[in-house]
Amino acid sequence: MASGEAAEWVPRTRLGRLVLEGKIVSLEEVFAQGFRIQETEIVDRLLPNLKQEVLSIGIVQGQTDAGEQSRFRVVVAVGNEDGFIGVGTGKAKQIRLAVDKATMYAKLNIAPVRRGCGSWECGCGQPHSLPFKVTGKCGSVRVELIPGPRGLGLVANETAKVILRLAGIKDCWTRSFGSTSTITSLAFAVYDALKKTYKIVTPADWVR
Numbered sequence: 001m002a003s004g005e006a007a008e009w010v011p012r013t014r015l016g017r018l019v020l021e022g023k024i025v026s027l028e029e030v031f032a033q034g035f036r037i038q039e040t041e042i043v044d045r046l047l048p049n050l051k052q053e054v055l056s057i058g059i060v061q062g063q064t065d066a067g068e069q070s071r072f073r074v075v076v077a078v079g080n081e082d083g084f085i086g087v088g089t090g091k092a093k094q095i096r097l098a099v100d101k102a103t104m105y106a107k108l109n110i111a112p113v114r115r116g117c118g119s120w121e122c123g124c125g126q127p128h129s130l131p132f133k134v135t136g137k138c139g140s141v142r143v144e145l146i147p148g149p150r151g152l153g154l155v156a157n158e159t160a161k162v163i164l165r166l167a168g169i170k171d172c173w174t175r176s177f178g179s180t181s182t183i184t185s186l187a188f189a190v191y192d193a194l195k196k197t198y199k200i201v202t203p204a205d206w207v208r
């Protein structure tokens with residue numbers, strides 16, 4: 001084993017072994033071959049420059065026989081600012097543990113985002129925005145992501161902005177409907193919309 005990290009990771013899945021052995025060297029391959037990621041080490045290995053942002057920290061009050069018990073609920077987004085995004089949520093008694101859990105789930109949820117210039121006002125052909133309008137849903141929240149011209153920036157609220165930036169989208173309009181003050185639902189609705197950028201093409205179209 002070349003590094004200490006490599007010696008520590010003992011993969012539990014076939015995909016993990018393929019990544020560790022260097023037979024799969026990119027997330028593009030992982031998705032093209034239809035693998036499901038069940039180990040965060042795969043993401044750490046294939047996207048070493050992954051960034052993470054805590055989107056929200058909330059307190060959940062729970063009633064047990066022992067009395068009131070509060071736990072922290074954290075929403076985290078991860079992305080490489082270049083076409084990959086994941087969102088996850090975690091609950092724990094300590095903030096740090098909740099952040100770790102949410103980060104773990106965000107990594108396992110990592111998904112490719114197809115970018116493009118779908119703005120009729122722009123037409124530059126560079127992948128600074130989305131290729132077309134996409135819609136995402138979570139709970140009562142619905143989000144529309146609309147391609148925008150170069151230089152527009154991210155016309156979005158703070159939560160959506162962070163996710164779009166982590167995905168590598170620079171210019172885009174957003175519209176949201178429903179109880180958008182629920183950060184968790186909003187975050188997963190944006191994530192859902194971004195995932196749909198690949199839903200209407202086959203993997204063969206994007207592995208190039």
Ligand SMILES: [Zn+2]
Pocket residue numbers: 117118119122123124125126128149150
């Ligand atoms: Zn453009």
